[in-house]
Amino acid sequence: MKIFIDTANLKEIKEAADMGVLDGVTTNPSLVAKEGFKDFKTLLEKICEIVDGDISAEVISTDSLGIVKEAKELVKIHKNIVIKVPLIKEGLKAVKILSSEGIKTNMTLCFTPSQAVLAAKAGAYLVSPFVGRLDDVSTSGMDLIAQIVNIYNNYGYETQVLVASVRHPLHFVESALIGADVCTMPFKVIEQLVKHPLTDIGLSKFLEDWKKLNS
Ligand code: G3P
Secondary structure (H helix, E strand, O other): OEEEEEOOOHHHHHHHHHOOOOOEEEOOHHHHHHHOOOOHHHHHHHHHHHOOOEEEEEOOOOOHHHHHHHHHHHOOOOOOEEEEEEOOHHHHHHHHHHHHOOOOEEEEEEOOHHHHHHHHHHOOOEEEEEHHHHHHOOOOHHHHHHHHHHHHHHHOOOOEEEEEOOOOHHHHHHHHHHOOOEEEEOHHHHHHHHOOHHHHHHHHHHHHHHHHHOO
């Protein structure tokens, strides 16, 4: 399973990349706004310099022609840019056009298996089901991932399932068990994946014992 970071924070992207585990980056308008970085193009250029993998950049148009126009500008920035498009009717129309022209897309804000099937049929490269936001409204986000993976396997759809809105390490582990293609998460969750108290206790003990030997 590929690991993406879900942030527009360059420091976090650099740190995760330095850990040697990063395969790509997802951003969205809220994450970009949080960083207060007004020049989206420069931000994307900087991200592409740090990570050699899929970099999702979201459009803000909601009509198909507007989405296509924005997408064509964004893909000029770097070969790794993937256009993030909302999973609405106009978004599907745009993805159909973009995929026929070889432009990679990530259909976002997916909350049902039926939306995911439509994204695959339109030719999306990635689909982003939001697990945390479903959990927030008492619906299992991970059940949705299992359903989408199952349906995609049934019909051999090539669209990759990118688990988004990840809130904790169990979302990551369950995604891997189900067989999702990608899991994108905030830096905090990537840090949580590596942490274990027994690792820290064990390491302190090893270092203490070594010190005693040499004192
Ligand atoms: O980038 C989309 C998604 O991962 C957002 O997550 O935490 O705002 O639901 P969240």
